[in-house]
Amino acid sequence: MFTRLKTFARRVRRGVLAHRRLLAFLLTAAAVATGLSATRPHPPDTSTMTVASRDLPVGTVLGAADLIDVETDPNSMPADLAETPVGERLAAPLRRGEPVTDVRLVGPELTEGYPDLVAVPVRLPDAEMAGLLHVGDTVDLYATDPATAKTSLVTTDTLILSLPQAAAKSGDDSLTQGRTEGYGVTSTSTGRLIIVGVSASSVEEVTSAGVGGFLTFAY
Template sequence: MFTRITSFSRRVRRGVLAHRRLLAFLLTAAAVAIGFSATRPDPPDTSTMAVASRDLPVGTVLTAADLTDVSTDPANVPVDIAEAPLGERLAAPLRRGEPVTDVRLVGPELTEGHPDLVAVPVRLPDAEMAGLLRVGDTVDLYATDPATAETAQVTTDTLILSLPQAAEPSRDDSMAQGKTEGFGDAFTSAGRLVIVGVAEKSVEDVTSAGVGGYLTFAY
């Protein structure tokens, strides 16, 4: 009997020791895991910004299909990122993946870096002629009186700020603009809107010339 009790006691002690070893192992493993977790660096912060989902031409009115949100390091987000670009018109082409900044949109930011200029929209009567221009070009503007065919220089060193995409003219627009007195039937284009940067003192001259004359330019 005594032998049986002694044998049972030994088995119990061995079971207790095994349980303690297992518990100690688990506690050690937990401590190591907690240590690794404490030393592991936090995931990097990210910011979301809108970029072009495809190549976009100048003059595009931005829609949800034109943009996509990407996550990036906050340091990579331009300080002049556009906050609400949907519905805005591009003042310059945008490549796929490029962020939409305020200087890429038609607005007051077009004259950023040119504090001596103001942005003025004018319509060149010949869309093909306007197609020769590029954003950043500097040209002289001229106006020709359709009644007398006399031409006068309106501005010099006029900066081309934006070339909004030309809209298809309606039939009424074409009829209204298809004939200009003094030019016969040669002037049949609906023209093209161009945004130029001029000195503030020249704004009235430019707008008046655009209303009463046939605008053209020279490099």
């Protein structure tokens, strides 16, 4: 029995010696792999952020195809990300890859940074007139009574908060057309909706002027 064990040990020793270089290489490779694994940094934590999948113009009603989720560093995420942007309308253009934040959407967030202002939608009777405006402009609003043709100042230093939609197609707003023709001007323009920032005390006056007359502006 002892002889057999001795013979077996001798064979094992010969096998180890015959392959000692290969064994040494394998042991070294295992040690290097273990060391690299131990020193390799852990993958950084990421968070999901919704961004624009393409360039989007102002007034776009966001759909699922307009948005895409990306993984990003949690520390780089804006604090005011919109929770459910699908179905919301853009108050400002959005570039591809830009996150969708509350201030980019039509809503109460438009007055963020302007605590003394209230967002009020009004319609200008001429879409081309509205096309001269830019978000951030300050203008004086005037209203013209279609019955008397008298024009009066409504507000001064009125902030343009958003130009949320393009002009509607002709024939979609018979009320606006009728009022315009009654004023003595034949027009097929349905105008354009804009959102302005005014003081709380001016909301009723601005709203009444927009409903009962034709609004225009001056820089």
